[in-house]
Amino acid sequence: MHWSEQELLNWLDERLPADQMAALETQLRVDSQLRRQVSLLMQIRDQGGHSAGEIWQRAGLSCPDRTILRQFLQQTINPDYSEYIRFHLTTVGCRNCQANLVDLQANDNDASNIQRRQRLHQVSSQLLPDQH
Numbered sequence: 001m002h003w004s005e006q007e008l009l010n011w012l013d014e015r016l017p018a019d020q021m022a023a024l025e026t027q028l029r030v031d032s033q034l035r036r037q038v039s040l041l042m043q044i045r046d047q048g049g050h051s052a053g054e055i056w057q058r059a060g061l062s063c064p065d066r067t068i069l070r071q072f073l074q075q076t077i078n079p080d081y082s083e084y085i086r087f088h089l090t091t092v093g094c095r096n097c098q099a100n101l102v103d104l105q106a107n108d109n110d111a112s113n114i115q116r117r118q119r120l121h122q123v124s125s126q127l128l129p130d131q132h
């Protein structure tokens with residue numbers, strides 16, 4: 001279904017009839033083209049008190065949980081969904097998820113650093129003579 005710019009603006013202002021709102025929001029979840037179109041509109045118009053986050057949340061385009069974010073980091077997630085998460089993080093600019101992602105990244109680094117240190121320690125204690 002094709003939406004006119006005016007209809008999309010009406011959606012942002014919650015001025016579309018309820019059945020059309022629902023239809024648009026369903027389509028937003030699966031249609032990356034439409035998501036780009038709406039983000040563009042949001043950028044060029046005054047948002048009238050609605051933050052981008054509120055608007056996307058209303059559309060059910062809400063935050064992925066940490067498990068999903070971790071899969072996104074490890075690139076084990078399905079490509080369609082990964083596109084959506086990138087959209088959520090960069091276009092929507094969700095602070096909450098950005099913070100979560102940074103946190104997950106830091107944890108991952110810690111975990112691999114500890115593993116590396118443990119391995120190094122093992123190797124060096126096998127190679128070096130005991131110095132008691």
Ligand SMILES: [Zn+2]
Nearest residue numbers: 063094096097
């Ligand atoms: Zn989020």
